[in-house]
Structures are given as C-alpha cells and as structure tokens.
Amino acid sequence: MEIGFLGLGIMGKAISVNLLRHGFKVTVWNRTLSKCGELVELGASVEETPAAVVKKCQYTIAMLSDPSAALSVVFDKGGVLEQISSGKGYIDMSTVDADTASKISEAILAKGGQFLEAPVSGSKKPAEDGQLVILAAGNEALYKEVIPAFNVIGKKSFYLGQVGNGAKMKLVVNMIMGSMMNAFSEGLVLADRSGLEPQVLLDVLDLGGIANPMFKLKGPTMIGRSYPPAFPLKHQQKDMRLALALGDENAVSMPIAAAANEAFKKARSMGLGDLDFSAVHETLEALKPPH
Numbered sequence: 001m002e003i004g005f006l007g008l009g010i011m012g013k014a015i016s017v018n019l020l021r022h023g024f025k026v027t028v029w030n031r032t033l034s035k036c037g038e039l040v041e042l043g044a045s046v047e048e049t050p051a052a053v054v055k056k057c058q059y060t061i062a063m064l065s066d067p068s069a070a071l072s073v074v075f076d077k078g079g080v081l082e083q084i085s086s087g088k089g090y091i092d093m094s095t096v097d098a099d100t101a102s103k104i105s106e107a108i109l110a111k112g113g114q115f116l117e118a119p120v121s122g123s124k125k126p127a128e129d130g131q132l133v134i135l136a137a138g139n140e141a142l143y144k145e146v147i148p149a150f151n152v153i154g155k156k157s158f159y160l161g162q163v164g165n166g167a168k169m170k171l172v173v174n175m176i177m178g179s180m181m182n183a184f185s186e187g188l189v190l191a192d193r194s195g196l197e198p199q200v201l202l203d204v205l206d207l208g209g210i211a212n213p214m215f216k217l218k219g220p221t222m223i224g225r226s227y228p229p230a231f232p233l234k235h236q237q238k239d240m241r242l243a244l245a246l247g248d249e250n251a252v253s254m255p256i257a258a259a260a261n262e263a264f265k266k267a268r269s270m271g272l273g274d275l276d277f278s279a280v281h282e283t284l285e286a287l288k289p290p291h
C-alpha cells in the first residue's frame with residue numbers, strides 16, 4: 001500500500017517511520033521541507049506540495065498542528081483539493097474541532113474523494129511503537145480499506161460514525177487529560193511545600209485507585225523540572241480551548257476544564273508553549289519562593 005503523509009512534526013514523523021519500518025511505501029511532505037531528509041534516509045519519497053502527494057498516492061494521511069494548519073493544507077494553493085478525486089482517500093489525523101473536520105470533509109466529497117477523520121490518543125512513544133488509539137469517523141468503506149495501515153499505526157481503532165465524532169471524542173479525552181495534569185501538578189507542589197517527598201507521593205499514587213500511565217511517565221520528569229516535548233503544551237491548550245467551545249455549544253458547564261485552560265494559557269504566556277504539556281507545572285513552581 002502506498003501512503004502519502006503530510007506533516008512531519010513529533011507525531012507525523014513517528015507514524016511515518018513506523019509505516020516505513022512495516023514495509024509501506026511512504027511519500028512525505030512537510031511545510032518545512034528540510035524536515036523530510038531524515039525520512040528519505042529511511043526510504044521515503046518526497047513531494048513539494050500536498051497536491052503532488054495526493055496525485056501520486058491513493059491514500060494520503062495528514063498530521064498537522066491545529067485547525068488553521070489542517071485547513072491550509074487542504075484549501076490553499078498546491079493543497080489537497082487540487083488533486084483529490086474519485087478513488088482517492090484523505091485521512092486527517094490532526095486534532096481539530098468538528099466544524100473543521102466537516103469543512104474538509106465536504107470539500108473532499110465535492111471533488112469525488114473519500115474522507116476519514118482519525119485523530120489519535122497516545123503520544124510520541126506510542127506513535128513510534130504503533131500503539132496509538134485511533135478515533136475514526138466518516139467514510140466507512142475508506143475506514144475498512146486503510147485498516148492494514150491503522151493496524152500498524154495503532155493498537156486499536158474505533159469507527160465512530162459520522163464526521164465530527166472523532167474530533168469530539170478526541171477533545172473530550174484531552175480535556176480530561178489536561179484537567180488531570182493540572183490536579184497532578186498541584187499535588188506535587190502541595191506535597192513538596194508541606195514537607196513531603198514528591199517521589200514518595202508518586203509511589204503512593206502508583207499503588208492506588210488513581211494510578212495511571214501519565215502520572216507514572218511524567219511524574220519523575222516534573223519533579224526534575226524537565227519537560228522535553230512529547231505533547232507540546234501549545235497543542236494541549238488548543239485542545240482545551242476547542243473542548244471548552246464544544247462545552248459552550250452543548251451548554252455543558254466545565255469549571256475544572258476552564259481553570260486548567262487558564263493554567264495552560266499562563267504557561268504559554270511564560271514562553272513554555274513548545275515544551276511538553278507537563279510544563280504547566282512551572283506555573284506553580286515559578287511562584288515558589290527560592291529555597
């Protein structure tokens with residue numbers, strides 16, 4: 001199966017490398033074309049525009065930062081729409097809102113193409129290891145056709161029905177995750193400031209009913225105040241913002257998520273947007289008086 005891949009950020013690069021490792025032919029494009037070099041060394045081909053990738057490949061996957069990037073790659077000059085046609089499928093794995101997914105879907109369908117939204121749960125390491133959870137919605141026939149690729153990319157894929165449901169599911173999941181991260185961060189600081197060992201807090205948490213992989217993975221680096229980006233904080237804040245908008249539309253009060261969003265915004269204002277989302281911890285650590 002020949003797959004086109006648009007967007008070689010943290011996730012796109014990891015997914016493309018994984019597809020190449022499993023014997024897929026992959027043709028890549030990235031806005032900053034120089035980032036394609038590493039993939040070429042691993043056997044990928046490169047094209048200079050999204051349109052050229054779509055022209056070459058029956059299936060094209062995109063993994064882009066946010067709604068404006070996802071729209072730009074489809075609608076702008078040299079974009080996906082210029083070459084999408086009957087018999088070609090476009091699969092957008094970016095985390096966007098349901099409106100963005102619908103706009104892209106309608107435009108692709110109007111050109112005779114097939115569309116699937118397929119945002120993913122899981123971060124850099126699961127992407128490298130093919131252990132993502134895929135939240136697909138849209139054209140079910142296309143979903144079935146690309147299952148061989150999804151089986152390599154993820155450990156499980158869900159088909160959620162009409163376009164928009166994938167985006168909504170993803171936003172609900174990340175809204176919960178962002179709120180949890182803030183509660184966890186407050187707990188680490190509270191333990192420290194009240195004279196407890198944060199590492200012992202991690203050990204206690206890990207043995208109880210709220211043990212989870214995120215606390216286990218991020219806890220030690222947060223204690224060390226190190227935040228190498230796996231999931232950039234600016235994207236987590238985008239997801240909180242989009243989830244809050246979904247709450248607005250549905251009249252769902254979300255005071256916890258709203259507070260978490262403010263913390264992520266604060267972190268962005270401190271220049272931490274490109275660090276891992278666990279860097280929201282610094283909004284509290286930075287307030288600590290020096291020892």
Ligand SMILES: NC(=O)c1ccc[n+]([C@@H]2O[C@H](COP(=O)([O-])OP(=O)(O)OC[C@H]3O[C@@H](n4cnc5c(N)ncnc54)[C@H](OP(=O)(O)O)[C@@H]3O)[C@@H](O)[C@H]2O)c1
Nearest residue numbers: 007008009010011031032064065069094095123230231235
């Ligand atoms: N990282 C995670 O743990 C994770 C997990 C699940 C879902 N996601 C979601 O997956 C998506 C990608 O995340 P990531 O972590 O891979 O982000 P990233 O490392 O910041 O990569 C973003 C990608 O989007 C491209 N891009 C940004 N603006 C663009 C534009 N206007 N036109 C064309 N391309 C543009 C970037 O190109 P350049 O290289 O030229 O900047 C890059 O390829 C986001 O929607 C994120 O929320 C991330």
